[in-house]
Structure formats: structure tokens, C-alpha cells
Amino acid sequence: MSAIVRPATVLVTGARGYLGGRLVQYLAGRGRAVHGTSRSDRPAPDGWPAGVPLTKLDPLGDPAAAIAALSGVGTVIHLAAANEGRSASEPDAALAETGAGTRRLVEAAVAAGVERFVFLSTIHVYGTPLRGLLSETDRVRPVHPYAITHQVGEAFTLAASDAGRIEGVVIRLSNAIGAPAWIDVDRWTLLANDLARQAVRTGEVVLRTPGQWRDFIALSDVCQAVERIIDAPSQALRDGIVNLASGRTSRVDDIAVRVARAAEKELGRPIVVHGPTPDVGAAEPPFTLSVDRLQRLGLVLSTTESLDHALAETIRLLKHRSLRTDSPRPR
Template identity: 30%
Template sequence: MCLGRQKLTVRSILLTGGFGNIGGRFSAFLIENGFANLTLTTRQSRLAPEWAPNARIVRCDLTQSSTLAGILDGIDIVFHFAALNDRLCASDPELAHRVNVDGTENLVAAAISAGVKHIVYMSTIHVYGSPLIGEIDEFSTTHPTHPYGITHLAAEEVLSSHSRLIGSTIIRSGNGFGYPMTFDVDIWHIIVNDLCVQAVRDQKLIIKSPANLQRNFVTLRDICRTLHFVGFVNPTSNGSTTFNLGSRSSRTLREMANLVADRCNRLFGYRPEIIESVPETLEDTSLQFDCSRLWQTGFSTEELFDDEIDGILKLVAANLV
């Protein structure tokens, strides 16, 4: 669905990690909404994807600043998604720092040199640390303990420290979930996507953490809509702005498992058994992820959980069955 006229006239857009989980979906979203001049970066040699057949594909390694030479010339806005995921960060914290932090430093320096106006950075709720409980807003203390959160916070600080030279918007996303553009994207370990794989492959759902744990889930569609909004409708022209992004209420793992089971029944005619493999926690795990700063701009999430889960289940079924 086209989102209509944009406030900001943009000539050229670059997405780092343009073939990844968010980068793939967002590039497809932009094409759907009339943006034609896209550049997608990738560490591997690739052809333009079928969802963005006219995109310019640039091979680069953000940890090697020399590979950025020239690719940002003429670019108006950068959406920065290239980062190691949580599992890779845990297995190699030094590499995580090189990619997530040093890579961001190199990108920002190149963007400033090229005259880029604005960078939108995809960060994470995990910069607030663990456990994620109670009320969390943008003024809450950041104390990450996992390399994933630590390196994302450090990357945020890179952007903030250069805010006099280039505008930046930082999105601290809750637990994102959704279907990637291709099945080979390494995103199947995250909670909802993993449950969908189990539903199709095993016809049962094993909840691997206490089922009463609360998380704030947000669909990939709402992530894309938010990125579009902060990039083109309500951009940060100077300085640095940080927004929390999540749904209006948190849900337990049990609630999400039941939602996946219900959608599986609707699509495929069977409802997987739900197995809670560990006892409930006796601690209060309630989470209020305050996104009112974002809501106050006029943006609102759609929270179409059913549609997003259906998309995941269909993609899994097409590739595993």
C-alpha cells in the first residue's frame, strides 16, 4: 500500500545489510512505495534481488574503510542495518566490535565526507541490559551486559558524537519478528520465527524459557513503517534523536506460542501441541516498553501480528515441506 507524498525530497538511498532480515524487507517496502533509486550493500557478490531488480548492488566490508570509497557519493540518506546478530556477537565479541562499532565509525566518516544528510540506525532494546523488566523509556539507564547490546550502544555513541556533522535517528527496537525476503537469512533462532519453524517441522511448540516471561514484540512491517516515517516523513535534519519502537503492550511467550498455534491451525488445519519445557518464573517479569516519544510524532504501529506470523509460516512451509 503506497504511503503517498513524502515530506523530504530524496534523490538516493543506501541500505547497509540490504539483503538481511530488515534490509531485505525494507528495500522491498521502499520499492512498493515508489522509491526507485536504491543502493544495497553486501559483503558477498550478488545480483539485484527480485524484489528490487533495479537496485544498485555494492560489495563492501564496513570494517575496511577503503571499500567504502565512492559508494556514498550522491547518497542523501543511509539506513544502517549491517551488524552481527546476537548469537554471532556472543561467539566472537571481538569480531562483534569490529563489525558493529568500527564498521559504524567507518560508515559515519565516509557519509560525512560524501555530504550525506541523515543516517538512520537500527539499534535494540537490549542496550537497556538484562533482565528487561519494569518501565523502560529512552531516559532509562543503559547497562548492556551481552556483546550484542554492548556493541549496539557503542555504535549509537558513534552516531551521537558526530551529530553536529550529520543528522542521525536511532531506533531501539523491541523483539522484532517477521518473514525475511529469502529463507536463507539467518533469523530463525529468534523467538517467534523459531516457534513457526517448530510448528511446521515438528507440529509441536517447545517454549524454551519460562512461558510467563514478557517481551515486547514488534512486526517487521511496523519496523519498516517506522523506518520510512523517521527517514522521510519526520526526519532528523540535525543532531541525534533516539526512539523506542515496540507494540503498545508486551506479551508473554505463552501468548505468542498460542498465537502461532492458532495461525497454524487456520492455515494448515492442525494446532501444534505447546510444551513448556521449563517452569514459570516466580519473579515479576512485567515489561512496559514506553514508546510515547515516537507516538507523539503522530506515528502509530499497526501491530498486524496475524499477518506477519502467516507470512513466516508460509515461507517455512514452502522451504521445509
């Protein structure tokens, strides 16, 4: 049987966001036909790729407008969702935004003839705290509203796929590290971003949650993996769920130290680190994310070098912004 040839255009929702902006830049740089959408009707930010459309699309808005926006699109990558803070403070609104919004966008994609619908979810659908070896076939037990609402989005995506209405793919992302596409992306509360901002602003890194374990993956690797997933043949994606992680669990204390070292190199001054716990040596991480499915797609992600590069690029972005802010204004 010959392979299905999908229309070339990839539409990315949430394209002004942390991952969305980087993904649009990456795909455009790879020569892909890409279209970004946002719930905002603000002009494209500085640094938006030339020739890439950015249009307003509210998944909870007019269904006809959504169908029109998706016309001629081969793959939808759906990133538009309520973040952790909004999910915690306004869970009902987050459920509508992430859950119902995903359902309605899936319906629009089906009506528009989209071939593949990719929903970006989170590893936290497995539960809190994470324990043991976690693979895509494990039962999900989300606790935080952010994870619960994403599990709802997963369910709508996979239900449409199982019914043969569209090819649905769920990507469960771990903790991404790297510079946003533009400085005004509101994700500076993420651990590595917050630590990097502290280093540039104050010359210190204060870790408020020492001892935690996480799986970190570089944004550059995330973009590479997403492209590989959207191009993968259907049979390679199995049941349509893929963990997108490094498969290596490390302490946040280690990341704090690495942020400080990256900042010292980029800024040329010492950075004081507060908060990391003493090296526990043989302590075993409480969980590991299975990345067997990624590896079957030919991906080996987030080496030490790629994580260090991700931290350095974040420092450089903050340093550049700081220099621009501190420069005297022309009279």
C-alpha cells in the same frame, strides 16, 4: 525556515539480512529510490526487487570505496552488524564489526555529503533484564556483547550528530516478528521464527523458555516506522533516539499459542503446544517500552491483527518452501 530537501536515494546496509531485505522490498514498493549493500559479493537472492542495485560494501574495507558507494545518497540506514550469536561467541570481532564498522561508515557518510545517518540499535542497551518504564532519556547499561557493541555504534552516530557533522538517528528496536524476504536468511533461531518452523516441520511447538516477557512488533510495522523516521523533520526527532516497539509487553507463552493457532489455520491440521506456563492472569509485566516519540510521529504500531498477520506470513513462507522441497524433481 524552509524544510531541508534531502536527495531521494536511501542506502540500506545489511540488505540481504532479516530486516534489511524486508526494508528494501518495502521502500522499493513505495516507489523510493533505494540501494542495498552487503558485505557479501554473492548475486542478489531470489525475490530481490527489480531495478534495485545490490553492491558489496564492507564498512571495515577501503574508505574510498565506501565514500564512492555513498555518493549521491540522502539517507543511510545502517543495519550491517554482528548478530547475537556471533557477538557472544566472538565479542572482539563483533566489536570491530558493529562498533568500528559504524564509526567508519559514519565517516564515509560525512565525506560523501549524506544528510541523515540512521543506526538500528536494540532495546537491550537499557540492560538485562529489562525493568520498569524505559524511555529514550534513560541511562543505558548494556550487559550482553550484542547490546554493548550496539551501544558503541550509537555513541559514534550521536557524537557525529552532536558535532553538527551529519544528522544522526538511533532506532532502538524491540523483538520483530514476520517472514524474512527470502528463505535463506539466517535468522530462524529468533523465537517466533523458530516456533513457526517447528510447527511446519513437526506439527508441534516446543517453547524452551516459558514465562519470559517481551515486546513484539510486526516487521511490516517496523518498515512503516523506519520510513516515517527517515522522513521526519529534525525537530520531531528530538535528541535523535527513538524506541521502535509496540509499547505492549507480553509473555512468550502467548506467542507460542498464537503461532500454533496461525499454523493450524494455514496448514489445516492440529498443532500441539508444549511448554507454556499456566495463565498467570493478573501478573504484571516487568517492563514497558515508552513509544511516546513514535506516537508523536503519528504511528500506532503492532495491533493484535498485525502480529497475527506476521505469524501467518511466516508460516506461509515455510509451507511454500516445504512444498517445493518435497515435490518430486523432474526427470
